[in-house]
Amino acid sequence: MRLDFPPKNTERIGAVSIHELQKIYEIDSGKLPGANGQQSIKGFGYDELSSIMRELAIVIPVKNEKLGLLEGALSGIPNECLVIIVSNSERAPFDRFSMEVEMIKQFSRFADKKIMVINQKDKGLGPIFSKLNYTSILDSKGRVRNGKAEGMIIGMLLAKMQLKKYVGFIDGDNYFPGAVNEYVKIFAAGFGMASTPYCNIRISWKSKPKIVNNQLQFPRWGRISEYSNKYLNDLISNITGSKSEIVTTGNAGEHALSMALAENLNYSTGYSVEPYELIDILEKFGGLLPSDLAGIIKKGVEIFQIETRNPHLHEEKGKDHLTGMLQDSLLAINNSKICNMELTRVIKDHLLMLQVKSKNKDTISKDNNKKHAIMEPIKSISIETFAEMLLNNCKSLNMM
């Protein structure tokens, strides 16, 4: 993989470096990229990526995805990564989770791939988190809540159990295994570029094809990303005092974290998880609020944003959830302590407009002051104890 490096521009906010979007020149640079005389481009040979991928776990949060699409995604993940599937798929009337486990077992045998699968609603999980005092992931009945972020947390813990240094998140409904393959290599290249152990790789899609009048169009951003990026940039502009357009990955569904950073972050439930990740990094390490993480602040946090070569073509889930997604993203920005009054006014107006316009009242919350449930950093959890309890109590856990 060959891409822009060093990044052409970087916003520095306290200990956080947000790098400008980097472009990929070549998905596969072979074994010996060497120096190509281009001071502004770096090539990663397969061996270098491979050694990073061996320390990388790919977490796929799943919820009733088509089996064929999930199998396709698996076929695109390089063999050297550990795959962790956290499934919140239904168990009745059809036991979709069991169907997934059967497919994954078969796939794992054929592809000789290490895969872990667990059901997010496994009855063993709630009591484990409860005993370990990690209650921010639980609902009022002491069970793990529904939600992508909750699945991600379980995935991160499984990755930490397996001593993985890096964790990346990929959706299971991608039509192009080749695009999934690129995401993973982007994660590896990102970690390879980092000069600190604390880093976040965020992927920007080249385009997101959509069908308009029976023709395929290739717009760059969806509407939600457009607004999320705008408001995140407004927030950053306000901090630095000069107009910034650095953020292009506010809603990056494909992103990765070094475990050293991941275990120190809070996570927001619902659709706000991706923009909140960025906000949480700024809140903790941006020098704007008091912090007890001096060790990380000393070494710095790097955020890489990398543009894929592949378009992103995934299963259409309909338009209804888009408004909810936008609302969640706006709330995540607005609820931040570092969001200034002026931006709050603009976002509040936007939220109001969404509510007035929304015909399907169920898909968006009526409370524009809603606070998302925020989950605590997982570093509070003793991973040895978690692993032992998990192996003893979670029947849905399958390790292949």
Place this chain on the structure above:
Amino acid sequence: MRLDFPPKNTERIGAVSIHELQKIYEIDSGKLPGANGQQSIKGFGYDELSSIMRELAIVIPVKNEKLGLLEGALSGIPNECLVIIVSNSERAPFDRFSMEVEMIKQFSRFADKKIMVINQKDKGLGPIFSKLNYTSILDSKGRVRNGKAEGMIIGMLLAKMQLKKYVGFIDGDNYFPGAVNEYVKIFAAGFGMASTPYCNIRISWKSKPKIVNNQLQFPRWGRISEYSNKYLNDLISNITGSKSEIVTTGNAGEHALSMALAENLNYSTGYSVEPYELIDILEKFGGLLPSDLAGIIKKGVEIFQIETRNPHLHEEKGKDHLTGMLQDSLLAINNSKICNMELTRVIKDHLLMLQVKSKNKDTISKDNNKKHAIMEPIKSISIETFAEMLLNNCKSLNMM
């Protein structure tokens, strides 16, 4: 890359082995696939594929493709392959060829990639072929004809000039660079599986998405492939005496040949090039007609058919050329000396129906007995002489 091996079924016709479609389990098997206890699956590690790719030239025949799509295809081709672009793009009123050369030069510099570009209508080319007595590629005025096969021939000669052992063909209008990357790795895996120096790798797409009522559908085959495959299988069934469904890649636009085989084949102009490749192999090495290629017959010819994991999403060129394409494919089968009378009757009826139904009379030929121009094997050309003349006389040649 990990895939079915050995193939589950093989049709043997004289010296030709046509292997059943092989499925891919994993696009990227890492560095050390090793044995996975599965006797029916073979993994190719990156190092093994890499050493084959260093001997592989990828030829992209181009005709007014969008520059962005062509650049995307280039970004998907592994660095270790030589890329050869044979462009038949227009030179006036807009000099699209020059625009391509500029883009490719820039890309090649950034990606540190070896690329050769030549214009199919380069005024130097006609006289060279004429002097070398290779006139089957020329039109009545002594210029290289238009056509994909003609471009392929030039590409093969450039690959041979560079001493490449293998040559693969890929279209330049693919929307997914990740799919292009998979094609090339399939070629490499195919050559890695071959037990003879004479082999042909043919790619079958997992699906070919199309838009129906503003929704994306993923049918496996297009209509042309459906009929080409059917008639090719009928032809084979008639030879072997038992019903065969072995051929699934009659119109494989993505295919590769070992140079040892490529230089011995004839090539058919127009849209018939891909099915004709298969027919020519059967005519020459199937034991049905006399042959003067005893050396190849002794070692055997292998045809691998491999199914991608990625769907094939390329630029829509409209429906008009589809009928012409089907007509050309049917003619290629029907004109073969090994096509039996019964099959000829069925195909003739089909051709007649196409003609009656075709509203746009220009897109299909009125002559159902039309013979395609057939080009001679390139082994008759002294490659040293060709190379010398090319370097001295073809101004459109760019080597980067």
